[in-house]
Amino acid sequence: MKQNNNYKSLFLILLVILFAILIISIRYGAVSISLEEMGSSIQKQFYASDQMTLVERIFMEIRLPRAILCVFVGASLAVGGTLLQALFRNPIVEPGLVGTSCGAAFGAALYFALGATFHFKTGQWTLPIAACLGAFVSTALVFLLSQSRQTGKSSIVSLLLTGIAINALFLSGVGFLSYIARDPQARSIVFWNLGTLSGANWASVGIVGFSTSVCVIIALRYAKHLNALMIGEEEAQFIGVDLKRLKWIILSINVIMVAVATAFVGVISFVGLIVPHVLRILKGSDNRFLIINSAVLGGILLCLADLLSRMLLRPAELPIGIVTSVVGVPIFIFLLQKKNYFF
Amino acid sequence: MIQTQQLSYAIGNKTILEDVSISFQPGKLHLIIGPNGAGKSTLVKLISGQIIASKGTIHYDSKILKTLSITELAKIRAVLSQNIELAFPLKVAEVVMMGRYPHFTSKPKAKDEQACQEAMEFFDVSNLAHRDYMTLSGGEKQRVHFARVTAQIWYPIENYCRHLILDEPLTFLDVHYQFHFMHKLIELLKQKDIIVIGVVHDLNLAAKFANQILLLHQGKVLANGSPNDVLTKQNIKKAYQLEPVFYKTEKTTYLFFE
Numbered sequence: 001m002k003q004n005n006n007y008k009s010l011f012l013i014l015l016v017i018l019f020a021i022l023i024i025s026i027r028y029g030a031v032s033i034s035l036e037e038m039g040s041s042i043q044k045q046f047y048a049s050d051q052m053t054l055v056e057r058i059f060m061e062i063r064l065p066r067a068i069l070c071v072f073v074g075a076s077l078a079v080g081g082t083l084l085q086a087l088f089r090n091p092i093v094e095p096g097l098v099g100t101s102c103g104a105a106f107g108a109a110l111y112f113a114l115g116a117t118f119h120f121k122t123g124q125w126t127l128p129i130a131a132c133l134g135a136f137v138s139t140a141l142v143f144l145l146s147q148s149r150q151t152g153k154s155s156i157v158s159l160l161l162t163g164i165a166i167n168a169l170f171l172s173g174v175g176f177l178s179y180i181a182r183d184p185q186a187r188s189i190v191f192w193n194l195g196t197l198s199g200a201n202w203a204s205v206g207i208v209g210f211s212t213s214v215c216v217i218i219a220l221r222y223a224k225h226l227n228a229l230m231i232g233e234e235e236a237q238f239i240g241v242d243l244k245r246l247k248w249i250i251l252s253i254n255v256i257m258v259a260v261a262t263a264f265v266g267v268i269s270f271v272g273l274i275v276p277h278v279l280r281i282l283k284g285s286d287n288r289f290l291i292i293n294s295a296v297l298g299g300i301l302l303c304l305a306d307l308l309s310r311m312l313l314r315p316a317e318l319p320i321g322i323v324t325s326v327v328g329v330p331i332f333i334f335l336l337q338k339k340n341y342f343f
Numbered sequence: 344m345i346q347t348q349q350l351s352y353a354i355g356n357k358t359i360l361e362d363v364s365i366s367f368q369p370g371k372l373h374l375i376i377g378p379n380g381a382g383k384s385t386l387v388k389l390i391s392g393q394i395i396a397s398k399g400t401i402h403y404d405s406k407i408l409k410t411l412s413i414t415e416l417a418k419i420r421a422v423l424s425q426n427i428e429l430a431f432p433l434k435v436a437e438v439v440m441m442g443r444y445p446h447f448t449s450k451p452k453a454k455d456e457q458a459c460q461e462a463m464e465f466f467d468v469s470n471l472a473h474r475d476y477m478t479l480s481g482g483e484k485q486r487v488h489f490a491r492v493t494a495q496i497w498y499p500i501e502n503y504c505r506h507l508i509l510d511e512p513l514t515f516l517d518v519h520y521q522f523h524f525m526h527k528l529i530e531l532l533k534q535k536d537i538i539v540i541g542v543v544h545d546l547n548l549a550a551k552f553a554n555q556i557l558l559l560h561q562g563k564v565l566a567n568g569s570p571n572d573v574l575t576k577q578n579i580k581k582a583y584q585l586e587p588v589f590y591k592t593e594k595t596t597y598l599f600f601e
Contacts, residue, residue: 091430231427280432
């Protein structure tokens with residue numbers, strides 16, 4: 001099978017690039033870290049963790065978890081985009097479309113605004129939990145409202161339109177909260193909505209890594225069903241796809257993946273939109289191939305964006321969402337102009 | 344064999360199909376005709392399991408249609424309708440392989456590859472295998488889908504008859520392709536023990552190729568039988584409200600309207 005070998009070689013190339021970007025992203029920043037220091041830091045982590053130098057500590061406690069979190073978040077967003085584009089049979093769909101990211105943003109904004117007003121006690125988990133809850137609430141709202149009152153079924157178009165409406169509602173909620181919030185909180189809301197990985201630690205790496213891996217593995221089992229959907233909803237059912245079940249599974253996977261990732265890093269746009277496109281242009285639309293490779297390419301892109309966000313205004317940091325949007329918009333418009341690819 | 348018993352379908356107060364009891368036999372080309380709104384598509388959707396009857400039952404051999412799961416059903420019956428558009432670019436070979444999806448879990452087996460190859464040869468699309476589906480012409484696209492649906496039911500399944508259900512698949516095709524596909528279906532019926540049920544609009548096409556014709560009118564069976572029995576002056580006048588003129592040759596009868 002020539003096609004299969006072709007797929008594998010691309011996957012290996014992407015893995016090598018990911019590894020290279022990971023090293024570069026860890027190496028450069030406000031402080032440069034040499035390869036020897038990375039090596040010695042890993043060694044000391046196991047044998048003599050108390051003897052670490054400052055640079056070695058920066059590597060082990062800041063740069064490395066941040067880079068790995070980047071990979072997992074990028075993978076989550078890109079796979080989420082692939083799944084939703086396949087489910088909606090629409091190439092211009094983002095993983096946040098069913099309300100997930102806006103809900104997360106609202107949850108986070110609520111945390112910032114109320115936290116300052118009522119001075120309740122908050123730990124390191126309060127913000128991610130608030131964002132995650134917001135994401136689940138808004139997505140559940142989209143699901144429920146998109147159900148047709150007559151048939152109890154939710155058509156994919158009504159899901160899409162309800163998503164747009166709920167997104168608008170929650171965004172205005174975020175706008176209201178940042179309007180009434182005082183200055184440091186209002187800035188936090190804005191900053192969170194543009195995404196940042198500066199809060200990365202090993203605990204967040206563990207949680208996002210777990211949800212990403214489990215969701216990607218489950219998604220792979222349904223790649224064939226998503227392929228079948230390409231010839232139409234009715235036709236897919238004729239070749240054995242239980243459409244209702246598929247819809248629920250794919251939407252749930254997407255929500256969990258995107259909500260958990262967004263809870264830790266804020267709203268990051270365009271990664272989920274562009275990664276599947278680039279891969280489709282490279283090697284076609286087989287969803288099995290797309291899911292595996294968008295996980296890797298998503299990781300590459302977000303790592304690269306994070307490196308840029310740290311380097312451009314050094315030693316200050318640019319929100320990563322600005323970088324992904326600035327880079328993503330021209331790519332997206334370029335793709336839109338390639339009409340033959342879309343329709 | 345497919346058998347329907349007192350099949351009815353209604354939406355709200357409006358009855359679309361009423362009391363249809365018919366059977367479809369293997370090895371025969373069954374064509375369903377009738378004016379717009381006669382219930383042709385509804386009947387085909389009921390038979391293919393797409394919608395559920397308000398009253399009556401459908402039997403696939405000894406089993407009741409309702410008791411078959413989506414995947415079980417997909418192994419024994421294939422459905423083709425008109426004008427399928429793809430949302431994303433895909434190779435022709437990949438589209439045809441979709442027909443085998445009900446038969447394997449993650450990777451196609453040798454048997455699935457073989458079914459696709461043979462079905463593609465049968466419908467002359469082997470040379471298009473590596474083309475992008477989106478770049479094909481209308482006739483080529485439909486040839487690809489005929490290959491896909493026949494690949495789906497290429498091998499016999501134990502205890503079941505295989506069914507190919509065609510919902511106006513020829514509507515947007517030119518005369519050349521309409522005849523081409525009809526000849527191919529007749530050839531397919533000679534090679535394989537399957538049931539073919541199709542909805543067509545062209546009465547002459549039905550007269551020339553069908554073994555059995557079912558004429559629906561206002562949700563009821565107006566006539567059911569051989570082309571000669573069904574396509575009578577009286578039946579056609581009643582169904583279409585037009586005066587037919589018959590032109591008979593040795594081989595077939597041609598229909599014209601005043």
